[in-house]
Amino acid sequence: MAAVAGGALLVTVAALVGTAIERADGSLHVNWPPLYASWFPHLGPGTPAALAVAVVVTVHGPSLAARLPWRRLVLTGWAAALAWTGSLALVDGWRTGIANRLTTAYEYLTVIRRFDDLGPALRDFTHHILNNAPDHWPAHVAGHPPAAVLTFVGLDRIGLGGGGWAGLWCITAGTSAVAAVLIGLRALTDEATARRAAPFLVLTPAAVWMGTSADGYFAAVAAWSLALLALAATGRALPRRSPGGAPMRAAAALASGLLFGLTCYLSYGLTLIALIAAAILLLTRTVRPLPLLAAGALAVAAVFTLAGFSWWEGYRLLVERYYQGAAAVRPYAYWVWGNLACTVLITGPATVAALRRTLAAAPAALRGLRPSAGPLRAPSGRLVVLVTAVLLAVLVADLSGMSKAETERIWLPFAVWLPAACALLPAHRHRAWLAAQAALALLVNHLLYTGW
Numbered sequence: 001m002a003a004v005a006g007g008a009l010l011v012t013v014a015a016l017v018g019t020a021i022e023r024a025d026g027s028l029h030v031n032w033p034p035l036y037a038s039w040f041p042h043l044g045p046g047t048p049a050a051l052a053v054a055v056v057v058t059v060h061g062p063s064l065a066a067r068l069p070w071r072r073l074v075l076t077g078w079a080a081a082l083a084w085t086g087s088l089a090l091v092d093g094w095r096t097g098i099a100n101r102l103t104t105a106y107e108y109l110t111v112i113r114r115f116d117d118l119g120p121a122l123r124d125f126t127h128h129i130l131n132n133a134p135d136h137w138p139a140h141v142a143g144h145p146p147a148a149v150l151t152f153v154g155l156d157r158i159g160l161g162g163g164g165w166a167g168l169w170c171i172t173a174g175t176s177a178v179a180a181v182l183i184g185l186r187a188l189t190d191e192a193t194a195r196r197a198a199p200f201l202v203l204t205p206a207a208v209w210m211g212t213s214a215d216g217y218f219a220a221v222a223a224w225s226l227a228l229l230a231l232a233a234t235g236r237a238l239p240r241r242s243p244g245g246a247p248m249r250a251a252a253a254l255a256s257g258l259l260f261g262l263t264c265y266l267s268y269g270l271t272l273i274a275l276i277a278a279a280i281l282l283l284t285r286t287v288r289p290l291p292l293l294a295a296g297a298l299a300v301a302a303v304f305t306l307a308g309f310s311w312w313e314g315y316r317l318l319v320e321r322y323y324q325g326a327a328a329v330r331p332y333a334y335w336v337w338g339n340l341a342c343t344v345l346i347t348g349p350a351t352v353a354a355l356r357r358t359l360a361a362a363p364a365a366l367r368g369l370r371p372s373a374g375p376l377r378a379p380s381g382r383l384v385v386l387v388t389a390v391l392l393a394v395l396v397a398d399l400s401g402m403s404k405a406e407t408e409r410i411w412l413p414f415a416v417w418l419p420a421a422c423a424l425l426p427a428h429r430h431r432a433w434l435a436a437q438a439a440l441a442l443l444v445n446h447l448l449y450t451g452w
Contacts, residue, residue: 003356007344014341021334028405029326032448034338035345036406040449046090046097047446053084054203054438061199062430070191073198074179080202081175088445089171089211098167101212101452106139108149108214109166115153122146123308129317131324140214142321146309147265148214167212174216177416178202180223185420187230188283188386189379193423196430200422203434205441206346206415209408213452218266219413222273225259226417228252229277229293233284253289257296263413264297265304268315269402270413272393279389282369283382319402327404335404342408343394347418348440350433354421358387361424380424387421390414409452 011034018033031038057080068076089097103109114135115121128135129142136142141149152166160169178201185194210216232253260277263270281287301311344352365384368376376382394414397403403410425433444450 001353004349004352007349007352010337011341011344014338018334018338021331027329027331028334029330030405034335034341034405035408035444035448036451037448038451039447041447042091042449043446044091044093044097046087046092049083049087050091050442050445053080053087054435054442057084057199057203058431058434058438061202061434062196062427065195065198070186073195074182077182077198077202078176078179081178081207082172084202085171085175085207085211085216088207088441089167091445092449094164098171098212099162099164101163102152102166102170102214103163108138108141108152109163110138111141111149112153112156112161115149118153119307122304125309126313126317129314129321131321139325143318144267145265145311145314146304147262148218148267151214151217151266170214170217171211173220174210174213174412175207175220177216177220177223180220180227181416181420184223184227184230184280185383185386185423187227187234187236188280189382189423193379193383196423196427197420199430199434200350200419200437201416203437203441204346204351204415204419205348205437205444206408206412208441208445208450209346209412209452213409213412215267215409215412215452218263218270219416221259221266222263222270222413223416225256225263226273226276226280228256228259229280229289230284232256232289232293233280233286249289250292253292254296256289257293257298258300259296260293261297261300265300265311267413268311268318269397269400269410272396273413275393275396276386276389276417279385283376283385285375322402330404332401332404336398336401338405339398339403339407339411343411343415343418345440345444346408346411346415348437350422350425350437351419353433354424355387355391355418357424358384358391358421362388383420383423387418390417406452408450 014034018028018030022028022030022033030036064076065073091097125146127133128137130136155161155165155169181201182194182198185197210219232249235249260273263273281290304311361381361384365376365381366388368381369385376385394411397411397414422433
């Protein structure tokens with residue numbers, strides 16, 4: 001409770017100080033610091049469904065997670081996350097909450113027609129990143145490698161064009177991250193730990209921004225890459241077509257690499273997922289998946305490079321573009337801790353409480369990674385190391401200065417893993433913590449109009 005009080009204090013101070021700064025000089029470029037949001041109390045068509053999902057998961061989630069067959073639990077978790085995220089999005093209505101989210105002037109769908117001739121568009125991609133370039137890309141297109149916009153170009157090509165389909169794609173794909181994290185947790189810790197975490201992975205406040213944001217889709221791609229790496233490293237839950245399941249482990253490693261490569265071409269900052277991947281290899285004491293992982297990632301890089309896009313050139317120009325916009329005046333001295341207040345809001349009070357336990361146990365768990373210590377066998381210790389790696393990735397992203405504001409959206413790929421720490425909370429208090437998670441999400445969604 002002391003940790004939760006500290007988190008609430010951090011959010012309060014960030015709101016008060018941020019509001020004072022914004023009123024003084026407008027340098028934060030957000031209306032409701034630390035979130036990119038505006039004060040707008042409202043109800044909507046998704047309100048009854050959101051309340052119903054919150055009650056069902058809070059009351060029945062822990063018991064269902066404990067007794068459902070594993071595969072059914074994974075699918076049920078995804079379906080519940082889809083219902084939770086979709087209903088929260090519909091609080092703002094179909095058009096405002098879903099269909100129009102990715103059609104604004106900053107978003108991907110405004111440039112679909114410029115990719116009718118794909119080859120020249122990719123070869124020319126970096127020439128339109130800077131603000132002073134001719135026909136410069138909108139902010140989100142310029143701020144990401146081309147795999148991001150190409151996803152929506154692909155949807156358009158197969159007849160699923162427009163904001164409605166794009167929004168549904170992001171919500172459906174993004175919520176699959178719950179299934180991926182469950183699979184990864186089971187492989188790296190044990191099934192009991194994954195089951196305890198399941199309701200918290202579903203009922204996360206991050207769902208407010210998962211629907212509808214392309215970063216939710218990016219989060220799922222990254223999560224599946226890490227889950228497949230965990231399967232490749234441990235061999236758990238893979239069909240054993242040969243002793244040790246070698247062919248399936250190899251396939252999982254290659255698929256993990258392909259998805260990691262795609263992750264890097266969806267968002268420059270998600271190269272930090274490599275820190276979590278390194279923790280997975282440390283936990284499993286193996287580098288066997290590494291050659292195929294690297295081969296998959298390099299294959300994706302080769303395809304984009306041969307098509308004419310240079311990742312390094314794109315990143316260099318992005319940094320320049322970043323400081324041509326609001327980032328040039330957004331104060332680092334505020335956002336370096338204001339971003340952490342955003343993280344409290346997207347992960348919720350239960351996660352804050354669980355992270356207190358994680359950090360308390362981290363020194364002993366990390367000492368257990370020493371070669372002389374032998375394998376780290378305790379599932380709770382393995383969970384602590386995994387969550388600590390996610391926190392390290394968040395810290396690096398924060399200190400980089402390339403995440404000043406809007407991290408409630410940008411950090412979704414890290415935020416989907418942090419509620420796993422809630423498996424460390426006492427089981428008899430899970431329903432109370434789930435109620436707190438749901439209450440925060442419902443309050444944010446109904447009191448604020450979020451920009452994503």
